[in-house]
Amino acid sequence: MNGPIIGITYLVAFLVIGLIAYILHFMIVEKDEVIANAANTRLDSYAADVNRGDIVTKDGKTVATNKNGKRYYPYDNLFAHAVGYSDYTKAGVELVGNYYLMDSHANLLERAVNTLREEQNEGDTVVTTLNYELQQTAYDALGGADGAVVMMEPDTGRILAMVSKPDFDPNDIDTVWQEANAEGSTSSVLLNRATQGLYPPGSTFKVLTALTYMRQYPRKYEKYSYNCSQTEAIFNSVSVHCYGRKTHGQQDLSEALANSCNQAFADIGTQLNVNKWKDTLESFLFNQSLPYMDASATSRFTLDGKSDKGYIPQTAFGQGDTLITPLHNAMIVSTIANGGLMMKPYLIDSVENYKGKRVKKFSPSSYDTLMTSDEVDTLTGYMRKVVTQGTAADYFAGASYEAAGKTGTAEYANGEHDFSWFIGFTSVDHPEVAVSIVVEESDVNGVKATAIARKLFDTYYSISE
Template identity: 25%
Template sequence: MQTTSLLVRKRIAALFFLFTVGFFMLVGRIFWVQFVKGADLSAKATQNRMRDVPVESKRGVIYDRNHRELAISISTDSVYAIPAEVLRSNRQEEIAKKLAATLEMDQDKIYARITRRSSFEWVKRQIDPATAQKIRAMDLPGIDLTEESRRFYPKGTLASHVLGISGTDNTGLEGIDNYYNKLVGGTKGRIIIEHDATGADIPEAMHKYIPPVDGANLILSLDETIQYITERELDKAFKERQAARAAAIVMDPKTGEILAITSRPTFDPNHYNDSPAQNRRNFAINDAFEPGSTMKITTAAMAMEENIVNEQSRFYCPGHIKVGKETISCAGGKAHGEQTFAQIVEKSCNVGFVQLGLELGIDKYYQYLNAFGFGRATGIDLPGEAQGITVPKSRCKQIDLATMAFGQANAVTPIQLVTAVSAVANGGNLMKPHLVKEIVDSQGKIVQKFEPEVVRRVISEKTARDLCVILEGEVTLGTGKNAFIEGYRVGGKTGTAQKIKPGGGYMANEYVSSFIGLAPSDNPRLVCLIVVDAPKGYPYYGGTVAAPAAREILKDALHYLDEPLRTDPNKAASEAKPDNAVLVPDLVNLPLNEALASLNRRGLNAKVEGSGDLVWQQTPRAQSKLNKGSQVIIYLSPFSKDKEGGEVTVPDLQGKSLKEVAKILADLGLHLSPEGYGLSCDQSPRPGKVVSSGSNIKVKFQPIDR
């Protein structure tokens, strides 16, 4: 009996123990699920029942310094699928077939995408409006469209290497769009919809919209008109000489602002895949070249600053000079004979500059080489800037010093060279080059303003001023005569350098031709560099290939900036040569034939962009000064007065009176909403935007300053 009772108690104890173990295991599991993994499992559950549709933000607008649009974002539709809804309809094959035919895509790929085990799938992004309308009309289950934005460049190839390109995911891939991507790109939004296990929307359930934050706008230092002038002249030199590549930069030496920068070959960022990838390489900042005689400007500045020479110091050139075992000759072995320091600059005498370099010595030469910024990036706000190549000081020999003094051995980037010469033009300060003046948010508030930044003082004001006078002699008397502009004082230096062979040494028949100029030389407002790589034909010298392009750029840019002509004080005003400049007529809202006739009457040429019937914008603006024979770009918009309810391109109304604006808009079938009085200063929508006929255009007017 006792044995039976003991057995029962043991069984009860065992059951109790097992129950206790199970209870604590259950409590432990509950604790693990609820407290340790609770947040993670809750998030997964939410993810399973939430449908998340992304809403892209609009990239900020990129303007030139005068608020002319260079890159904008336009709305476009993208097709997406909700696979759960597609599968629930049991029409997945039919849907894939219809989408493939409309979107011109592979049916199997679409089928795989729309039946994938995910809550959201892109089918095709950024489709044209006509295709979007067809997709909407099909009303396919699980297939919908969402609005995205894509980059549009209204000026085509203009400043393409600066602006860069953007991808379909609203990300800047190259250029300034890439450099300031976080600011310009904005923040994505989302549409969140709760649905049940079958994929159907739950009535009265959570529907949340998180709006996107549009990107900030960039106001560049570029001037659209100077950029156009620069590209026009570089195109001529590049095409006429069938060069391998070319670059041009125009800088304000006092501020470091880049007013124009371009490279050739070029591309259209609206259709960048139509051009080879190497066309997008920005020679002006991405690549280095041996500068040749343009580097003599910095060698001259070093020698003058160290009081080794002055304008009247005497030199003798027998046509060659021996350095160690090597013999260095002037171009063609020409002997220049007795000459002053100013004359060795004018005649670009290698022998004279070798003497200067050797007298400076390795330590002093490298001190100034570093001070001028060679061998390191300038910090310009573009991606991919090269540092250039300098001979390491530890390995530098006398022959290296001699060749560096007249522009060989070291390789520089165009942006480094123009920045260094700008230090001579502005009185001795090395400025940091920059492309952005202001960053403005989508509400118009200034986020950041970029002021001129002095990196360091390199030479004294006296040295800089005296050297500018000597460089003026290079243009009036020396190898840079083709850069002479009547009525303006221009200084500069030509350069012709043999190209380096890939395995070392120099090519026999390939050169880099260049010219760097500053104007007006008594108070420089502009520094202009032209570099043409491997020009075909003879002569290939910088004075014949690059100097003429620089002359035209400086001449038209100075006219555009209203820089007064320098007249000879010994001549009476009546004897002075009349100005060849004419005022650009107002072409906005004129039919193409009338616009062309108006330009012809003033001796101006036209470059027509776009297709259509009316001019909606012009570059440069009306009342700008250009020399006869210069080119004006006119942008066309399709418009027919007989077509009701059509689309119209909003014209550029800036600087026009209320009466003029009212007539222009009335002719286009648009309504005016005026604010203020005087001349128009702002408008909404911006010029170039396509709107429906009958839309309201808000225009602000302000009084004329007296």
């Protein structure tokens, strides 16, 4: 009779201990993360007690504050998508940093006095990873063109600049919101193209195709050769030509990447095991959510072993149905720059109380090791050749630093217009910054992604001196 009672007693005790352990774990480890989750709408109830804190750049520029009882953005459009807005709904740092902006670490006496006076406490200040000069350079370089720019540190994941166009003035969010949400509106100004814009990757995708080929043919890829001698060639019953209908002659794998030879990569695509190809891409987060706190779209790779083989040639050089966000492309090129280790991108560096005392510091966090050191060294050498001898050579002539990268031109609207792409990084032996840039209708506006990259890299080194 006592046996069952003792058993039940032990079970209840075990459950109680487990519950206490979970509560302690939540309070010590997970509390801030759960409360700070952007989906937690109860945070807005803090507004009665706390005056929303400021948002500043890493180099000390105040990019969001309060003025005359309203949220005020001193730099108008410049940080529109990265910093975001806080009315109607929230976006950008205003969203992911909402908890910290509505919390207050003013001293206890001050908070007690404010409570007695029924006055608001000053919210904490969110210090972003953004750099004002790099943001201004990216914004100016993109000019009137639509597109996106992401610049980040490959070894930390810190985002130094993030620009999306078309943009808007968050100080005029009432008008912007009404126009964007009006019946029949086609406005996309509120869309952060850097994180949510899905684009065909163009020839930047050849980096991953090359990696896949290296893995599937480890003893063969160094001897790869293709003779690009005709303006068009047929692969799996599909006609393929290189950009501008150029012919490149005999190409090894490094030359095919440097010269962006579509025919060579179409040839490579026909040799790949498509299911293993998909596995490689999904390890790089295609068809999966990115480890990023703000809203981001999911990049897509749709081929598998059952797909029509006619889709393979164009997919191999970045056309077809493959889509990617600029942020995702920045993470991929940063992984190569960082020795194969992918870092999680982030926008908030630290939190301070309104008097400038630090109360929280965010540290870099890794996602996973996705490449071997040999793969990194090989691809870095190939991408270095793009900049020294290939399609990006003219843009980086005379640079005071070493760079590696990949250009891309993605056709859309039935080939009537082009997206211009560039992904790359600097200081090849010890990479310091990486970029991912896309420009829409580059054939019309004349803005080239590689030219933007050069300006950004130049600015980075000018302010680092």
